[in-house]
Amino acid sequence: MCIFYNKKYNIPTYILRIYNVYGPGNEKGVVYNFVKNTLDGKPVVINFDGKQERDFIHVDDVAKSIILLLKKSYEPGIYEVGTGKSIKILDLANLIASLANKKGKLVFRNPKIEEIRISRAKRPLLKQCKPLEEGIKEVIEWYREFKNKNSKC
Numbered sequence: 001m002c003i004f005y006n007k008k009y010n011i012p013t014y015i016l017r018i019y020n021v022y023g024p025g026n027e028k029g030v031v032y033n034f035v036k037n038t039l040d041g042k043p044v045v046i047n048f049d050g051k052q053e054r055d056f057i058h059v060d061d062v063a064k065s066i067i068l069l070l071k072k073s074y075e076p077g078i079y080e081v082g083t084g085k086s087i088k089i090l091d092l093a094n095l096i097a098s099l100a101n102k103k104g105k106l107v108f109r110n111p112k113i114e115e116i117r118i119s120r121a122k123r124p125l126l127k128q129c130k131p132l133e134e135g136i137k138e139v140i141e142w143y144r145e146f147k148n149k150n151s152k153c
Contacts, residue, residue: 003076012076014069019082019121023059023135024142030089031056034096034104035139039147043107044097047115050090050108055082055120058135065125082121083129099133100140 002013022031037044065081068074087095090106097104 006076014074014076015078016065016069017078017080017082017121018062019055019057019080019119021059021062022056022139024138026059026139030054030092031096031136031139032143034093035100035136035143038093038097038100038102038104039140039143041102043105044093045107045109046089046093047109047111050093050106051088051117052115053086053088053118053120054092055084055086056092056132056135057082058130058138061126061129068125079125080121080123081126082124083126083132084121084124085132086118086120087132095133096136096140099136 002015005011006013020029020031022029026032034044036042061083062081065079069079093104093106
């Protein structure tokens with residue numbers, strides 16, 4: 001519909017394909033769930049074999065991408081908001097456990113729905129994004145502070 005309106009009525013339209021967003025304060029998604037369960041000493045649940053790959057982009061980079069599109073003279077179209085890099089879900093769980101200095105317990109399950117094996121931006125809008133390790137450290141720190149504040153109530 002957006003492309004139709006752009007061509008028919010010359011209304012500039014931008015479609016953003018935003019990959020897996022994570023960051024401090026986001027209480028949804030794989031990164032949050034893995035950090036929470038790892039820090040809380042609960043099992044980290046991984047779908048299938050954990051070899052599926054995902055592109056994780058920090059919320060700051062999503063904001064930068066949107067601002068970039070608004071400030072620059074980009075042609076209307078479809079833009080990928082991701083890093084262009086992917087990590088296996090199993091490696092993500094192990095990275096989080098390592099950064100949190102915890103030994104994570106992994107549990108594998110086989111859900112009924114199929115997952116695509118690799119999902120990453122092929123032509124990311126931003127050329128440089130926050131490294132995943134740095135962003136995960138922020139989420140770990142945020143969660144520790146968040147949990148500490150809520151435990152004092």
